[in-house]
Amino acid sequence: MNSSLDIRKKMRNRRRHLSEACRAQAAVHAARKVASLRRFIAAQRIAFYLAADGELDPLPLLELACAMGKRCYLPVLHPVGHRRLWFAAWKPGDDLRPNCYNIPEPVWTQSSLIKPWTLDIVITPLVAFDSKGNRMGMGGGYYDRSFAWRRNRRHWTGPLLIGYAYELQKTRRIHTRSWDIPMDAIVTENTLYMR
Numbered sequence: 001m002n003s004s005l006d007i008r009k010k011m012r013n014r015r016r017h018l019s020e021a022c023r024a025q026a027a028v029h030a031a032r033k034v035a036s037l038r039r040f041i042a043a044q045r046i047a048f049y050l051a052a053d054g055e056l057d058p059l060p061l062l063e064l065a066c067a068m069g070k071r072c073y074l075p076v077l078h079p080v081g082h083r084r085l086w087f088a089a090w091k092p093g094d095d096l097r098p099n100c101y102n103i104p105e106p107v108w109t110q111s112s113l114i115k116p117w118t119l120d121i122v123i124t125p126l127v128a129f130d131s132k133g134n135r136m137g138m139g140g141g142y143y144d145r146s147f148a149w150r151r152n153r154r155h156w157t158g159p160l161l162i163g164y165a166y167e168l169q170k171t172r173r174i175h176t177r178s179w180d181i182p183m184d185a186i187v188t189e190n191t192l193y194m195r
Contacts, residue, residue, distance in 0.1 A: 001035065003108075004136065004139070004175075006185075007171060008058060008127050008128070008136065008138070009126070009137065009152070011127045011128045011136075011168075011169050011171075012053060012054065012127060014166075014168050014169065015053075015054035015055065015056075015166055015168065015169060016053065016054040017054075018054065018168075020165065023054070023056070023057065024057075025176060025189070026056060026166055026188075026189035027056060027057040027058070027059065027060050027061075027127075027189075028060050029189040029190070029191050030056055030061070030164060030187050030188060031058070031060040031061035031064060033187050033191075033192050034123070034187055034192075035061065035062055036065055036143040036163065037192075039120070039121060039160050040121060041162075042120075043065075043070060044070060044071060044120055045070070045071050045073065045114070045118065045119045045120050045121075046062075046065050046070055046071070046072055046073070046119065046120060046121045046122075047072075047073040047074065047075065047087050047116075047121070047122040047123060047159075048061070048062045048065075048072060048073070048074060048088035048123045049074065049075060049123065049124070049125050049164075049188050050074060050103075050104055051125070052103070053120050055125045055164075056125075056164050056165055056166050056188075056189070058123050058164055059092070061123065062091075062092070063092060066091050066092070071089060072089070072090060072091055072106065073087035073088060073089055073090060073114065073119065074088060074090045074106050075085065075087055075105075075142070076088045076099070076102065076105045076106065076108055076113065076147075077088075077091075077099050077101075077105070077142075078143065078146075081142070082143045082145070083141065083145055084142065084145045084146045085116065085142050085143065085146040086113040086114065086115060086116070086146075087113065087114050087115075087116065087119065088105065088106040088108035088112055088113055088114075089106065089112065089114075094106060094107070095107045101156060115136050116146045116147055116158070116159070117149065117158040117159070118158040119158070120159055120160065121159055121160045121162060122147075122159045122160070122161050122162065123162050123164050124143055124162065124164065124183065124184075125137070125138075125163075125164060125165075126163045126164070126165050126169065126186075127169065128165075128169050128170070128171045128174060129163050129169060129170055129171070129183070129186050129193075130170065130171055130172065130173050130174045131170070131193050132165055132173075132174075132182070132195065133163070133182040133183045133184065133185070133186060133193065133195035134173075134174035134176050134180065134182055134183075135163045135174065135180075135181075135182065135183050135186070137173050141179070143181065144179050144180055144181045145179075147161065147181045148179065148181065150181055151181070158184065160184050161181070161182075161183045161184045161185075162183060162184065162185045162186070162187055162188070163183040163185070163186040164186075164187055165186060165187075165188055166188055166189060167188040167189060167190045169188075170188070182195060183195065
């Protein structure tokens with residue numbers, strides 16, 4: 001059985017070795033799949049991420065959302081700590097600044113941040129996934145902690161969580177732990193996996 005570290009290394013290498021042309025084409029195909037969802041069409045507040053390390057780029061989808069008049073957000077580190085995310089409004093061309101991990105974030109003030117449960121959809125990066133909606137991230141647990149409240153909800157679970165990845169990041173099974181938050185859907189350039 002492969003360890004989580006082995007899977008992360010293998011999947012990160014796979015996506016890094018894709019050509020720029022393959023990445024760009026995959027981003028367009030994945031964006032079309034999400035844009036056709038009724039929940040996307042109805043959504044008003046959608047969170048994205050800025051692609052790094054070969055991740056599937058949600059920028060084509062973000063640009064479409066902006067053109068449709070939706071409010072778009074990026075994750076920022078919770079200002080008080082707790083290793084959680086809040087979200088700040090952003091559109092292409094807005095300023096960014098590096099956080100403590102040197103990851104670009106929108107320039108924000110405390111009053112401009114929104115909480116995760118106020119979003120309609122959250123597009124999340126991932127390193128690996130399985131067809132049951134289980135997601136393996138980078139290992140920091142930020143998304144799991146930020147959406148942990150979903151485990152205690154029976155009816156309202158907040159935003160639709162959509163994992164965003166290349167098909168080559170799919171693995172047979174992700175071994176989950178009690179704190180892992182599954183995705184409601186995972187979108188690749190080829191397939192939409194709904195849980």
